[in-house]
Amino acid sequence: MMGGQELRRENLWRVLAAAVPSSFLSQLGFYAMLPLLPALLAGQWHVTSGWETGVALFVLSVSMRAAAVLLSRMMRTWPLRLSVCGGLSIAALSFGSLGLANQVANVVVLLGVAGVGISVSGMALRVFATESLQSSDRRTTVFSAIQVGANLAAAAGPILGALLLSSSATALLCWVASAYVAAAIVSAIFVPPTRPRTSTERPPLTKETFTALVLDRKVRAAAITSATGCFLYAQLFSSISIHLLSIAESGPLRSSVFVVNALLVVAIQAPISMLMNRRMRGGTAPFAFMRGGVSIFAGAYLVMALLGGTLPGVLLAVVVFSIAEAFFTPMLNTAFAGIGAHRSQLELFNMRQISTSIGESAGSLVGGAVFALSQAAGWNTAYWGALAVLAISVVSTVRK
Secondary structure, eight states: OHHHHHHHHHHHHHHHHHHHHHHHHHHHHHHHHGGGHHHHHHHHSOOOOHHHHHHHHHHHHHHHHHHHHHTHHHHTTSOHHHHHHHHHHHHHHHHHHGGGOOSHHHHHHHHHHHHHHHHHHHHHHHHHHHHHOOSHHHHHHHHHHHHHHHHHHHHHHHHHHHHHHHHOHHHHHHHHHHHHHHHHHHHHHHSOOOOOOOSSSSOSSOHHHHHHHHHOHHHHHHHHHHHHHHHHHHGGGTHHHHHHHHHOOOHHHHHHHHHHHHHHHHHHHHHHHHHHHHHHHTTOOHHHHHHHHHHHHHHHHHHHHHHTTSHHHHHHHHHHHHHHHHHHHHHHHHHHHTSOTTSOHHHHHHHHHHHHHHHHHHHHHIIIIIHHHHHHHTOHHHHHHHHHHHHHHHHHHOOO
């Protein structure tokens, strides 16, 4: 028994060493740019249309979520190390090339290619972590550690990005590319060259995969809930980011909102993860915590509807948003991983990717384009209220 416990502990630390540093470095580069992307589009590439901004955010989000799904048949034959390192390298090259782009169309294409690299590397890293660890609580430990690292990066990234952008856009983009190169180097050291396991002969992406999203009750519930949560999460870097441009002139002051979000999640993720792990060992399903996160998102947007016209009101909403994020995000992986033993982890993560890509991509498009129209018409309160109603409706009607 002791030997088995030591082996499981060794596996846990091996997975943490492979997943957390690589994720942190890539996220540090990503969050240095993402909160500034609407301002960067306007200042560097003279994008003034809300629709063009929304499309750029939409393309990045779609490619980040959907590319690995479309490539999954090939990915199951690729070594995990190749998928992780290759994806990170593609993202580094694309972000670095943005500095040479002189047309909006070129920018959109490069953002899309970068998203493909991020998608492939992220999928491979999640598959590696899930296949290496069998219990839900250990998987949650890894995904929570990744989330803490991501939020540390999200805290430092916007500040670093604002400082670099004050020098030049080129300096910012070169830094982003360098962070992804560093992540690729770390992954080459720690991620093994093994291939993903398949528990069945069925390919990881088939017609049955899409059918299950509609007809399988457990899959459908997880898909709808995750898509809704991702739609709501995407508002932070789309509609809320655009809203901040109208209530705060200072770039560092706007960045402070994202720093508050990141630091709060870092502070509360560990105790919340301990709570969730203890409850899961007692029989609570991961899906329950994912639903809880969506419920708390509803509270965040109610605060935005009531108090979002001022910076303190936005900060209060972000506090509630951060609590929701700490419950919701780690459960995305754990909830799908535990759906069914007859499906391979790659197929289950494809289901997750399809669901989250729909939610986050739609959220980015709506948050960039529709919010711009709502803002111009003076319907900000109605927009935030509609988001809260959406969250409450899904939690009230969708059950596993």
